[in-house]
Amino acid sequence: MKTKKKKTIEVLDIMIQHADKGPSGFWVDDYEGCGNPKIFPEFEEGLKRGRLVQKEHYLCPWNTAVMYGNGRGNIHTGCYHSCSIEKAKYLSADMLKSILKRFKDSMSSGKYDDKDNITPLLTASEIEYIEDQEKKEKRLEEERYKAERAERIKRAAKLIQKYPEHKELFASCYGEKVLVQTYDGNIDFNPNGYADVVGAEKFTYDDYIDVQIRSFHKTRGWFATCFYNIPLSFKGTIERKTKDNICFERIFVEGMYPDGLCFDGKEEHVWMSLKGFEEYEIGDSVSFFADVYRYVKTSNGKQIDYSLREPRKIEKIENYKLPTDKELAEQAVNDIICETCYLGEQCNRISCLRPKKELGQLKREMTKMVMGGKKK
Incomplete structure (x- = not known):
């Protein structure tokens, strides 16, 4: 205990010296962590390198129980x-010095030897000062x-006029580097977000937001899920082949969320460049990896959709029937159940x-709910 107290005092002296x-x-x-690299440069190593x-x-x-006494925090x-x-x-530099000196003296005198009975380190006026500063902040x-909200509303005026139901969304997110998931689809509010969208070279920021909203329920959802998460593999059977392109009857998608949970799904009639599949x-079935990208689709008004490009690790696989919507739903239901x-704790x-x-x-009931109006 004496050694720890001595080392603590040595550190406290440095803190007092650099209270500013x-x-x-x-x-x-x-x-x-709570270490301040401005006082102890060695803490920078931990913050930068983990x-x-x-x-x-x-x-x-700065333990809550020490600062405020018994009843606040838990010293153990x-x-x-x-x-x-x-x-x-x-706290100001002078206040920090005073508090640290008070703590140092109290610890040296044995005041903190009984950790079950601790009186507040802070005075009533210091506590009041902190509370006032918190309220001010x-x-x-x-x-x-x-x-900032008023400014966002002002800048998004045209979009709000067009989509009044999304006013609060624009008020909170317009111009911010955030991706918002709504019940209808994703909206990427990043001002530079459309830089990688093929065909969006002449877009303005408002165009980008507008097209995303108009694309609700019209995009390839599983490719979108891969785009914003981690795609793992794609499988499909070649349905058509032209001079420059091929079409997959259906592509089975496998991917993973950042938390490690995996997902799978499928997309129908996907066209890709012939490059790599020559x-x-x-009729051949193949597995491969590819980049998911966004592009502007103009066949029915401008919309942003998702597709695949740059295929690699292509391998021919045995012909097999890809899962139907019902089979995917049944698999999801089994996992949920x-x-x-x-009986999970007793089950092997x-x-x-x-x-x-x-x-x-x-x-049967859950599969019916999951399927909704989808074709079987």
Whole structure:
């Protein structure tokens, strides 16, 4: 304990000396943490490279339980789960010096040896000061948000006039680098988002937003899912072949979301460049990887759709029947039932424990719901 206290005091002395650079904690790890690299440059290594860098210490002055006393935070769970250094950032350099010296003296005198009975490190006036600063910051943030919202509404006036039902969306996102998922489809609000859309070279930003909205329910949904996530592979059977292009009767899509959850789906009648598929004939089934890209479709008014290009790792595979909508729905239903089953803790994932009649009825009802109005 004495060694830890001594090392803590050494670190505190440096913090006091550099209080004008803000508060600092004792560690950084995995690109985050409370250590202040302006005071301790070695913390920069942890923040940039994700490495653990820490200062040995007995107790941290910015632990919520230390700052506010018993009843706030939990000193036994460690700083990560009971940290109020964000509040300390409102304090002036002189206030930080005073608080750190007070903490240093209290720790040296043994005041914190009994961690079950801790009185507040902060004075009532310091607590009030922090609360006032928080309110002031919140008020300024609200004013800034209102001003930015008004500016976005002003800039999006033409789109709001055309799509009044999306006014709040424009007020929040117009001109921002955000992708919004609505019930009808995705809207990419990134001002530079249309730079990679083939055929959108003459688009304005408003054109880009407008075309995305007009493309709702008219895009290849599974290719769009791949575009915004991680495509893994594509499989299909060649239906037609021309001088420069081929058409797949159906392409089976396999991909993965960023959280590791996989998905699959299919798209009908997909045209691609013949390049890479020259040696294959009508009726051949192939698996391959390709880039998903967006392009402007003009056959029925301007719309943005998704397709595939730059195929690679092409392999001929055995002819097989790609899953139908119903088969894909049944697969999804099976996964949902397994993941949410009330017998999950007892199940070995090989033999289902639920009564066959109950399971069959549940599958039929859920498949019907998933299918909706789709053709079987």
